[in-house]
Amino acid sequence: MISAKNTVVAHGVIFDEATKLVSIFNIMEDLIVGGFPTFIQKIYYFSYFTREEGDSANITLELIIKNNDKEIAKEPIQINFGDKYKNRTRIELGGMPILEEGKMSFIVKHETRELSKYEISIKKINEPLAQNSGIER
Secondary structure, eight states, X not given: OOEEEEEEEEEEEEEETTTTEEEEEEEOSEEEESSSSEEEEXXXXXXXXXXXXXXXXXXXXXXXXXXXXXXXXXXXXXXXXXXXXXXXXXXXXXXXXXXXXXXXXXXXXXXXXXXXXXXXXXXXOOXXXXXXXXXXX
C-alpha cells in the first residue's frame, strides 16, 4: 500500500545529491496577509512516499490545493520508485492564489484514498505592521 510520511509545505526544500540528505526551511504553518485576494510567489510541497512489495513502481497521485472549500489547483504527481521502496518528492508551486481567510489545504490522493493532508492557517492582519515608537523628531 502506498503511504505518505513527513509531508510539509515550506519556502525551501533542497536535495543534496552527494549526501542524499534533504534540507527543509521556513516551514509554513501560519500565514498573515494584508488583504485578499493575494498570492504566494513560490512554495514547495514535500512528501516522503513509501510502497510495499507488490505495489507498482510507477504511480500517479493527485495533488489538490484548496483555500477553505474552494479548489485552487488539481495536478497529477508522477512517482517513479524504480527498484526502491521509498521516494522523496518535491514540487515547486508558483503563484499560489489565496482568496480568503481560513486555511489552505494540500491534499494528496492515490485513486480515491487520501494519503496526506497539510494545512496552513491564513489570517488577515488587523493592526498596522509599524507602530509609533514614541520617539519625536
